[in-house]
Amino acid sequence: MATIHLIIKGIVQGVFYRATARDEAEKLGLTGWIKNTPEGYVEAVVNGRQDDIDRYIAWCWKGPSRAKVESVETKVLQEERFDGFQIVRG
Secondary structure, three states, X not given: OEXXXXXXXXXXXXXXXXXXXXXXXXXXXOEEEEEEOOOOOEEEEEEEOHHHHHHHHHHHHHOOOOOEEEEEEEEEEOOOOOOOEEEEOO
């Protein structure tokens, strides 16, 4: 199992990015969280099998139809387990 931190930049707020990203994570069996940042990015931490995380990262480059993703920055973290996949607000 792997844990990856992601920062997604571009037009990613106000386009249902977090909700659709949560749905994609759940479909892939990943756990973790996702939130908007004050800088206008989306930040996420996901845990799961590396091949499923790779699929998730590929999806993050596309996002929902109204998103315009410019970059997806990733960083490997020490493994952390989560209960489900949550959208963090505020």
